[in-house]
Amino acid sequence: MIQLKTEASQALYEEANLYTPGGVHTSIRNVEPHLVFTRAEGAYIYDADGNKYIDYQAAFGPYILGHNHPYVNGKVIEALQRTDLFGNGTTDLEIELAKKICKHVPSAEQVLFCNSGSEATYHAIRLARAVTGRPKLIKFQGCYHGWHDYVARNMLSAWDMVGKRDPGSAGMLEEALDNTLICTYNDLADVEQTLQREEGSVAAIIVEPIPHNIGCILPREGFLAGLKKLCEAHGALLIFDEVITGFRHDIGGFQKVAGVTPDLTTMGKAMANGFPIAAVAGKRKYMERFNTKPGGDVWFAGTYNGHAVGTAAAIATIELMEQEPVHETIFRLGDHVRSEIRGILDRLGIQGVVSGFGSVWTTYFMDFEPKHYAELQHNDAEFYVAYRKKLMEKGIFKLPMNLKRNHISYSHTQADIDYTLEMIETVLKELKSSYKQGTEAGKA
Ligand SMILES: Cc1ncc(COP(=O)(O)O)c(C=O)c1O
Incomplete structure (x- = not known):
């Protein structure tokens, strides 16, 4: 050995x-x-x-x-020879990347860039709350959606804490814990009962379409489509957190494979082959609530959003997926x-x-x-x-x-x-x- x-x-x-x-x-x-x-x-x-x-x-x-990867690195170096970050307006790289994502990802009528998956899920959830005027969120035991208070509970819980109040960190707001409800993945009846019990107060269901944060548990036939139906029936938005599955399982994300189009999608990781960029995308009528559009009332900002390094890397990564x-x-x-x-x-x-x-x-x-x-x-x-x-x-x-x-x-x-x-x-x-x-x- x-x-x-x-x-x-x-x-x-x-x-x-x-x-x-x-x-x-x-x-x-x-x-x-x-x-x-x-x-x-x-x-x-x-x-x-x-x-x-x-x-x-x-x-x-x-x-x-x-x-x-030489192709991705080459494109990043090329981009840095003429551009970087401006803090004003937009860039040709941001436009090119946004176009590609809207072309490939079924739920992406519009897209915004940020720097990490945690930022993307934060924005998607806040948008869902603004759209629905409701406070609560359903997440699944074992799924991970980043480090912020909205989602950092019931991740890899100790076995005796499964489904119970299990904050992932000290210092979390009790209100955040109160407003994030925990369901069992692959159990539509559990989700339906939760929605009924909390009728009128659930803004969104957030789910890793395949919960890769616990290895690889596949969705049962009809589970993802069932979530969509339940969201429609109860007036909540469906958020697919495709930070892992996006671009890795298909250029259009796992939603393309599953044939289920969520209201909002978060992406990161494989999108740029290791360079720091993430995205939140979704229906135009929801995305236009972000205040990147004048009149929008949902705050969206970030000093480094759309930096040339991430956008060039993402364009190159997606290009290679298109060509090879x-x-x-x-x-x-x-x-x-x-x-x-x-x-x-x-x-x-x-x-x-x-x-x-x-x-x-x-x-x-x-x-x-x-x-x-x-x-x-x-x-x-x-x-x-x-x-x-x-x-x-x-x-x-x-x-x-x-x-x-x-x-x-x-x-x-x-x-x-x-x-x-x-x-x-x-x-x-x-x-x-x-x-x-x-x-x-x-x-x-
Ligand atoms: C499904 C999922 N969502 C969100 C995140 C958070 O992404 P980041 O670490 O880029 O903040 C992760 C990170 O592992 C993830 O796996």
């Missing part, structure tokens, strides 16, 4: 801790081993000790073409990985569920297909993390945390995938005896 050398990373991590609480700039990045990264190229990332990894973490999803078989390629690799892992599990006699869509996959170590977050307590979390940690030691980067998904990019080669599958089989063989198989598995 290859033992990871981490001395250089460890020394730098100690230094990072002197200046930054916990040494990292996003809470979820504080994971052992504490690695310090120094280089990224295509499907590979490299740490300070020179370890090379095939990257499936993809920085939580943006890298759909691969790291430092990006989705076809990553979907083919994704299908191959899923079916091969199923074969490995069969050969080794390990009961597991290989779930996924397109370029994303997750292997849950449990014996039935989960439909919602609470059922994931049957996943053997210890085994899941140990498996990912061992893969990391073999040069395959999957964040060693429970319920994290894997992403394939257009830079991954068949050889990368073959090596990954070989290592998956090796690691599962090594770990097999520690698997607490069965529905009681993850309860420990």
Whole structure:
């Protein structure tokens, strides 16, 4: 077994801790081993000790073409040779990008740019409240929509807190918690009862069309269309948070695949292959409530909105999707990985569920297909993390945390995938005896 050398990373991590609480700039990045990264190229990332990894973490999803993609980087550099940020009017890049998004994403009659997925969901929710004149929001247990008070509750809740009042942070407004209602994903009856109980006070339902923040649980047939019907019946808006699924699962987002058009959509991540830009889009009659249009009464602003770096990167990323078989390629690799892992599990006699869509996959170590977050307590979390940690030691980067998904990019080669599958089989063989198989598995 290859033992990871981490001395250089460890020394730098100690230094990072002197200046930054916990040494990292996003809470979820504080994971052992504490690695310090120094280089990224295509499907590979490299740490300070020179370890090379095939990257499936993809920085939580943006890298759909691969790291430092030459076409995207080239377009960004080209843009920066003539433009940057003006703080007035608009730019040719903003117009070009807006046009592309409105062309491809079914719900996007109009679009506005911001810098992160959290900003996008914040704006979409506030707009829904303005449009409906109602305060409340329905979100689903296990879904993640960013760090702000409207949504930062009931994310990866402890099992005894599922569906209960579970703030994600100290310092959150009680009013925000009171106004965000929690439902069970894939359970239309639960949503309907909540809407009936709260009749006239729900402004919007926000949903990750596929909740990738808990790996990959697919929507049951009719679930997303059912949400749309319920929203229509109860006067609420439907917000698809496509920050992960947008552009990754189709150039038109998962809404195009599902054939369900929400009122509002939020996008980010794969939209610009790792560069910081996000978007909120939707029906013109709603979008025109934003005060970017004179007379609009919903505040929309941001110093860095529409910066040339993000807009040029997004244009280049979408252009490549238009011109090359990006989705076809990553979907083919994704299908191959899923079916091969199923074969490995069969050969080794390990009961597991290989779930996924397109370029994303997750292997849950449990014996039935989960439909919602609470059922994931049957996943053997210890085994899941140990498996990912061992893969990391073999040069395959999957964040060693429970319920994290894997992403394939257009830079991954068949050889990368073959090596990954070989290592998956090796690691599962090594770990097999520690698997607490069965529905009681993850309860420990
Ligand atoms: C579905 C979803 N929505 C919103 C966000 C927040 O995006 P950001 O981290 O860019 O603020 C994330 C981030 O992971 C996400 O997965």
